[in-house]
Amino acid sequence: MANSRRVSKVSSLIKREVSLMLMQDIKDDRVGAGMVSITEVEVSGDLQHAKIFVSIxxxxxxxxxxxxGLRASQGFVRRTLGQRxxxxxSPEVLFIEDRSLEEGDRMIHLINQLEIKDPEELEAQESEEMV
Structure with missing residues (x-):
């Protein structure tokens, strides 16, 4: 089993190489249908499995x-990673869609919709309710 520093280094290498593959090597037209970016790569402790999280x-x-398109290119990505x-x-590659950016944007939108009240205004409102 690899140590955590090795796992982290392999993870960053995979992220860099797969990013380059997305820009240069993967020729599948389906992959170009949406703008793709790699948000995170999780590598197992034995370096045999890599989960690649993509934001589209x-x-x-x-x-x-x-x-x-990404799922169809998993074999190509694994083979190319093995060469580079x-x-x-070579780790087994799995692409997973990451919607965390979309969820974060939705949360910010909801927070912005909230009406934030002034603490003094809240105290005045509470005192009126007690009377």
Missing amino acids: YGSEEARAETME IRLRR
Whole structure:
């Protein structure tokens, strides 16, 4: 089992290499349907599995199409990683859609909709309710 520093280093290498592959090597038109960025890569402790979290900007249809293209290219990505990164075995690659940016944006929108009251105004309102 690899130590945490090694896992972290392999994770960042995979993120960099897959980002380059998205820009240059993956020729599937479905992957270009939405703007794709890699948000995080989680590598297992034994370096045999890599979960690649991707954020996709575009319509729901473009997102679904892009995920299909990414899943279809998993074998190519694994093989290319094996050639570019010196590991005993190439990690099995799994693409997962990351919607955390979208959820964060939704939360900010909800917070902005809240009416924030002044503490003095709250005290005055509470005293009126007691009387």
